[in-house]
Amino acid sequence: GEVKNFLIDNAIFWMNEFHVDGLRVDAVASMLYLDYGKKDGQWVANKYGGNKNLEAIEFFKHLNSCVLGMFPGTVMIAEESTAWPKVTGNVEDDGLGFSFKWNMGWMHDFCDYMKLDPYFRKDNHYKMTFAMSYNAAENYILVLSHDEVVHLKCSMLGKMPGYTVDKFANLRAGYAFMMGHAGKKLLFMGQEFGQEREWSEAREIDWFSLEDPLHKGLQLWYGDLLRLYNKYPCMYELDGGFEGFRWINADDTEKSIYSFYRQDHTGRNNLMFVINFTPMDRGDYRVGVPRSGKYTLMLNSDEAKYGGNGAEIAQTIKSEPIPWDGQEQSIGFRLAPFAAAIFKF
Structure with missing residues (x-):
């Protein structure tokens, strides 16, 4: 007692x-x-x-x-x-x-997938979708915590494959996936701007990294994701089950592209995520959409201000009556390598 x-x-x-x-x-x-x-x-x-x-x-x-x-x-x-x-x-x-x-299961699956060479991601595609199969079991919080960036596990940036620019692009795409996924979010300090060194309690985090445009761009990207999260209730209102999260295509294993959307109880101001986890430029990627109408681009991780290559996507795309991904309507646009595109509809 x-x-x-x-x-x-x-x-x-x-x-x-x-x-x-x-x-x-x-x-x-x-x-x-x-x-x-x-x-x-x-x-x-x-x-x-x-x-x-x-x-x-x-x-x-x-x-x-x-x-x-x-x-x-x-x-x-x-x-x-x-x-x-x-x-x-x-x-x-x-x-x-x-x-x-x-949600330690999501964390392990996410980190295991993200550190793979993109060539091998198609064979591990469902690591990224598995967490939604048990999402209703508990109230989950998705975590990339201090445990993931210490004891020779590398920082989040250090886990990413490829050259430096590829690492940043991968991390921008990965953070978009995390933010769009059902569940609350926790990201350990310093990872929002891509600290390169592992965290240590013996020193402050590496604020000097923000003098580099790539680090600054990643911080801006994560900040814009947070602002989107705060502004649109569909990102958090129906987190505890399957009502607020809908896969559009969870099975595009060959291209390693995931598409899904978030919705709240009103059915308005929904957000659709399309995320490319390979270095392949998809010049005219087509994705099925749940309803006809206009799809407004909210965020594109390949914009130059985020550290991307500046591949452009039209600000507004009107759906077409072309059946795709099990939907009656679809839209087409350029999806850059390691890029995430988020649309409002």
Whole structure:
């Protein structure tokens, strides 16, 4: 009892005295399972003969009830690496009561895919689509955290394949995919402008990198993605299931191109993402669209201001009655190498 109270009091102290927005609880799985990381004979079963740590379960329910009850609007995030059910479920429904679950599966799949030579991406295409198959299971947060940019894992920029310009173009495309994907977003500091060195607690992040146009362009790109996210509710309103995210083409393995759109409850001001993960210039790429009408270009990662080559896309494209991707209407445009194009409709 004393230890539990001490830990909960610490959480409340951080909220009350330092006004933090939330807490991320590390290695939750190691607390939930009595046999986590242990061999037979090294652990004792619970009173029901199982491997669940009943005291830890009760502690998490108590912790989250106290913190979220006392400080509405704050968040409690679980770094939980297994398929434990209802991590973000309500305590009243026998859930653990966390606000979000760290989506480690998405993170590993995303990083594994992005660091591949583009030639091999077609054989790993569905790493990028898999997370949507279980998206409704929890309230997820997509994370590229401190864990991904330390201990010789390289910075996000360092993970990307190719020459320097290719690395930046890949990262711009990757960040567009992340921002468009269902789930909340977390990006560790310095990665928004492509810090080249791994993060270290012994020094400040490499702000001097922003003197380089490529780093500055990446920062501008990520900032524009954030502004788009903030402006359009379709980017976040229906995150927890499948209603707000629709694949247009999740199967273009040969070209390594993904297309999807986000929608909110109104069905207006939707955003469509088309992202090319190869160095091939698609001079007249055609994509199916869900309705007839005008499609307005919002962002194009190949613009020169972002560090791209300046391939142009018309500001407004009218759909044509050409069936494509299972849709009755479609649009065609130039999709540059490693480029992301985002349209409003």
